[in-house]
Amino acid sequence: MEAIGAVKGFKDILPDETPRWRQVEERARRVFSSFGFREIRVPLLERTELFRRGIGEATDIVEKEMYTFLDRGDEYLTLRPEATASIMRAYIEHHLYAADPVAKLYTIGPMFRRERPQKGRFRQFHQIDVEILGLDDPRVDAELILMLAHFLREVRIEDYEIEVNSLGCPRCRPSFRAAVVAHLKGREGDLCPDCRRRLDTNPLRTFDCKVPGCGEIVADAPLIPDYLCPDCKRHFDDFCRYLELFSLRHRLNPKMVRGLDYYTKTAFEVTTTLLGAQNAVAGGGRYDGLIRTLGGPDVPGIGFAVGMERLLSLMPPDGAGEEPFVFLAALGERAQETAYLICNRLRLRGVWAETDYSGKGLKAQLKRADKLGCPFAVILGDRELDEGRAIWRDMEGGDQRQIDLKTLDDFIFATYTERSK
């Protein structure tokens, strides 16, 4: 029979890797809690319309990257390509704004985008997603970045840069957009085909283009900060001032734009040079009009997402191993049964114990204990059984002593609790 492989771009997270995943998740939860965030869990599947309206029709995600299918011939559903839209949907659907004017939420889970896989980019990938709804104060924007930086520190990631920019609001963006279009139109012929198309759909995205010719044209293009309305400008200035208040090193990148349409005002990205072409570890920004666009009240919001796989590949290696506490080696049928019993009694008391099922020799059993990384082993043969005792072996030093069988369970349990302190 031919074996069935995983779907392209979908990865198994094997037992050797899961401890690190859990470690990151736990640290995220701890950090977010202390900043007042609560967890929300939303479905992986939503109506396609949610993402079309939320993320924007002209974005790459909606245009060509979504896993969309017709469900039983009556409605289009999509595997979520990001979490924000779903969280906004839940926020509106359950009237969370009514209970509290401010909602601080986070979620951790898989996202799906049908792109060509490469280093740091998968079709199913995982994000840690954080949102603050109901506050538009620039202090909140700075505080969110403070929390993100703190979290990165907690997972021992140091080599990164925070880039910030303001994308303006519906009041100031049209004039900026017009200026960019005017600038680009003059040299339209020198633009790459993609950018020529973007001229109509989303001219700001030409800023991202890496084609050398486009880079030159964009080099002296108008910059967003110069076109911000007084309100946006003040917001951005204050935001930057608060970043400095926290001594958060950051870089102004007036050419940074984001691939999702809903962003307004503050935008930021955490980048690193260590990831190859996929240099963004985290990214986010403010989206003051999104909730209303999705049929909710006019509530401002800001959030960010961290790419789990990318984060993990940046983390320094850590011996977050998992090993049993004791191996019960048994010789002879009667001893094997006793060892089997003790092993499971220990497990019921919360001590990770392993034993042998093969009836192999002592050498093979100790070898197994060593391979598993057990710090201790119990040796129990019919000989010991008859004398009502067992051998307690320290695997590191090789010291051995006799333990009365009647007190063995308690002895092991006590040693275990002592050691886990």
Next chain:
RNA sequence: GUGGGUGUAGCUCAAUUGGUCAGAGUGCCGGGUUGUGGCCCCGGAGGCUGAGGGUUCAAGUCCCUCCACUCACCCCA
């Protein structure tokens, strides 16, 4: 969607101009120690060399097609 690279044992990789080339290390199993792991020594199992076709006396090696993986463009976390 478009390019480039790579496919040999579970894993990491070797195999001169096509000519005993199907190997090593590691892991696994066993023995050296009839009841004592790690180090060392010895042995064993395990591969239609990604798949299919072609050239040739001879193909892991050259050519074609397909597939998979990978990196990059694009975009983003």
